[in-house]
Amino acid sequence: MTALTIQLNSIIDLTDQQFYNLCQANRDVRFERTATGELVIMSPTGSETGNRNGRFNQRLFNWSDQDESGIAFDSSTGFKLPNGADRSPDAAWVKLDRWNALNQEQQQRFAPICPDFVVELLSPSDNLTILQAKMQEYLDNGARLGWLINRQTRQVEIYRPDRLVEVLENPESLSGEDVLPGFTLQMLGIW
Template sequence: MAVLNRLLTAEDLLRMPQESIRSDLTRGELIRMTPAGARHGQIAGNFLIKLGAYVAGKRMGRVFAAETGFILSRDPDTVRGPDVAFVSRERIPPEGVPEGFWPMAPDLAIEVVSPGDTAAEVETKACDYLDAGTRLVWVVNPKTQRVTEYRSLSDIRMLTVNDTLDGADVIPGFSLPLKELFE
C-alpha cells in the first residue's frame, strides 16, 4: 500500500484534535513541541503580565500567549505560535480578533529558548517572523540571561541582564529591565 506524504496547510492544522503537545507548521511539515520547563514558563509569564498590562493600559492592541497561531507564509504554509506576541490596535480588523489563526504576522514575537532548541532552529524562527513582516523579535535565552533583538535581518543586537528592552516604534514607551524579566 502506498502512503502519500503531502504538505499540511494551516487549515489542516486548525482542524486537528487539540492535544496536550503544541505544534507548529513549518513549510507544510508538522513540528511537535515538547512542553517547556518551569523556568521557560516563568519568563513567558513575566512577559505576558508586564507587556499585557502596559498594552492594555495604553489601549495599544492585544497581547497573545503561546497557543495563538500566526500564519507566516502560504504554499507551503508556516504557522507559528510565539511564546508571547503583540498585535497593534491598528492591525486588528473591525470584526475583532479571529476565531482561528491570525492570517498575518504579529508586530512583536517573543520566543523563549527551550532546553531542546538548537541555535539554528531559533534563528530560523526569528527569520520566518521577520520575512513575514514582524517588526520586532525578542529571543530570550534563560540559561545565558540574554536577549537577542531582531529588528531586521541586518539589525540584530544582543542584550545582557544589565540592559533594558525597549519597545521603540513597535510599542512606544514600553521598557523592561532584563533584571526584572529574569527574576
C-alpha cells in the same frame, strides 16, 4: 522545549482547515507547521521556563491593556504567516488597526497575520540555531521587532527589519522602541 519535526508532505498535504482541526482535536499538544508543510510537535516547557514566560506575558499584557494601541497574545496562539507557516511565538503583539482589519472568522482561528512584535524565550532544551531561523522568518513575514531571550547566557538578540541582529549582554531592561512605545521590560524576574 524539544521539538519533533515530521515530514508529511509525501503522504498528505494538510489544508489550513485540516491543520486547524488537528490542533483543536489535540489541545494538549503544541503544533507548528513550517512554510514547506512539515509538522513540528513541541513538548511543554519546563516549569522554570514556563514561569519566566508567564512573567513576560503578564508584563506585556499589562502594558497592552493600558496602551490600548494593540492586542497581546500568549504562547498558545497560532498565527498563519504570509509564507504559509503556522507559528506560535512565546509572546506576540499586533497593532489594533491591523487586527481589526481581519474578519471575525480570521480572528477566531490562526489569524492570517504576522505579529508586529514577537518574543521567543530560549529554554534549556531548545536549539538556538532553529530559534534564530524562526526569528528571521518572523522578520521576513512582516514583524517589526523581535526579542530572542537566552536566559542561560543572559543575552538578548534584537531583530529589526533591514538591520543586523543586535546582541545585548545582560541588559537590565529592554525597550519596545517605536513598535511598543513606552513599553520597557525590566529583566529582573525574567533572568
